[in-house]
Amino acid sequence: xxxxxxxxxxxxxxxxxxxxxxxxxxxxxxxxxxxxxxxxxxxxxxxxxxxxxxxxxxxxxxxxxxxxxxxxxxxxxxxxxxxxxxxxxxxxxxxxxxxxxxxxxxxxxxxxxxxx
Amino acid sequence: xxxxxxxxxxxxxxxxxxxxxxxxxxxxxxxxxxxxxxxxxxxxxxxxxxxxxxxxxxxxxxxxxxxxxxxxxxxxxxxxxxxxxxxxxxxxxxxxxxxxxxxxxxxxxxxxx
Numbered sequence: 001x002x003x004x005x006x007x008x009x010x011x012x013x014x015x016x017x018x019x020x021x022x023x024x025x026x027x028x029x030x031x032x033x034x035x036x037x038x039x040x041x042x043x044x045x046x047x048x049x050x051x052x053x054x055x056x057x058x059x060x061x062x063x064x065x066x067x068x069x070x071x072x073x074x075x076x077x078x079x080x081x082x083x084x085x086x087x088x089x090x091x092x093x094x095x096x097x098x099x100x101x102x103x104x105x106x107x108x109x110x111x112x113x114x115x116x
Numbered sequence: 117x118x119x120x121x122x123x124x125x126x127x128x129x130x131x132x133x134x135x136x137x138x139x140x141x142x143x144x145x146x147x148x149x150x151x152x153x154x155x156x157x158x159x160x161x162x163x164x165x166x167x168x169x170x171x172x173x174x175x176x177x178x179x180x181x182x183x184x185x186x187x188x189x190x191x192x193x194x195x196x197x198x199x200x201x202x203x204x205x206x207x208x209x210x211x212x213x214x215x216x217x218x219x220x221x222x223x224x225x226x227x228x229x
Contacts, residue, residue, distance in 0.1 A: 004159075033217075043160075043205060043219040056216055090159050105150075107159030 002026065004093050004108035012114045018079040021111045025072050025093030031055075032074040033105065034066060037088040046089075049074050078113075086115045118143045120208050120220035128226045133196055137223045139189040139206030147209040151180050151191045154203045154222070163191070163204075196227045 005024045013019050025032050033056075034046040045058040049068035068074045072093070078085055092105040120141045129135050141149070148167050152160035164173040164180040166189070173180050177194045193200055206220040 042221045043207075045217050045219070058216070092159070104162045104165060107152075107161065109159050 004091060004106050006089075006091055006108040006111050008111060009109065010112045010114075012116065013081050014116050015081055015083060017081050018077065019081060019113060021076045021078075021089055021091075021113075023074045023076070023091035023093075023108060025074070025091075026106055029093035029095055029106075030072055031094045031096060031103075032068055032072065033092045033094075034074070034076050035090045035092070036060075037090060037110070038086075043090075046076070081115045083115050086113060088112050118208070118210055118216075118218040120206055120218050122204075122206050122220035122223050124223060125221070126224040126226070128228060129196055131196060131198055131227055131229050135193050135196060135225065137191045137193075137204050137206075137225070139191070139220055141187050141189070141206070141208045141218070141220075143208040143210050143218055144187065145211045147211045149180075149182055149189050149209070150207040151178070151189075152205045152207065154205060156202070160205060193225075198227050198229060201225060201227045 007022045031050045033048040035043050037043045046060055047066050048056040052068045063079045066076045088110045090107055090110045092107045094103045094105045096103040123138045148165050150165045151163040153163050154160040163175050163178050166173050166182045168184050171182050179192045182189045203222040203224050205222045208218050210216045
């Protein structure tokens with residue numbers, strides 16, 4: 001069974017640009033969650049999508065947005081990039097999502113975004 | 117504000133030794149508490165998931181314990197191996213906030229030969 005895949009793996013952008021990251025969940029998983037990981041802040045929750053609907057959202061500005069398609073693939077978009085957006089962006093998929101009390105999340109390898 | 121505090125921040129042990137990592141949280145009530153292992157440059161991997169009614173869960177050489185009264189969890193690693201070198205992250209799901217996840221800062225473990 002294929003794992004969670006994320007593309008691209010590495011990305012370099014400049015301030016003010018926008019970026020779109022992609023995540024393909026494990027087959028059969030309807031929930032995709034996105035996280036930002038930085039050395040200073042650790043892992044932080046961005047948002048969760050379940051069956052094409054945003055079910056949960058973390059404390060990030062509106063520049064961070066996402067969507068989920070009918071095949072459960074998800075994209076995350078960051079507009080007007082800032083230097084502080086440089087981070088590892090991880091997505092995770094699961095069957096039931098965070099409402100599943102013992103639902104295992106499977107993480108992808110992440111996209112390393114560098115903003116210059 | 118929900119908080120998850122982990123200790124120690126970093127730990128060095130010799131191969132074959134046991135160790136225990138701590139996680140204190142303020143999230144209440146919570147749906148579940150998870151421990152993840154994250155190797156450098158890779159995504160986290162789930163080790164254990166416990167609901168509030170469980171007080172221990174094992175996964176091979178990894179054993180997690182939970183005391184919901186004191187809001188503490190620990191992850192015990194038995195007979196450590198070099199491959200255990202990684203960051204270990206404690207995550208708590210907030211029942212009243214749509215199961216929003218709050219992450220601890222992690223413990224970086226290094227196992228030396």
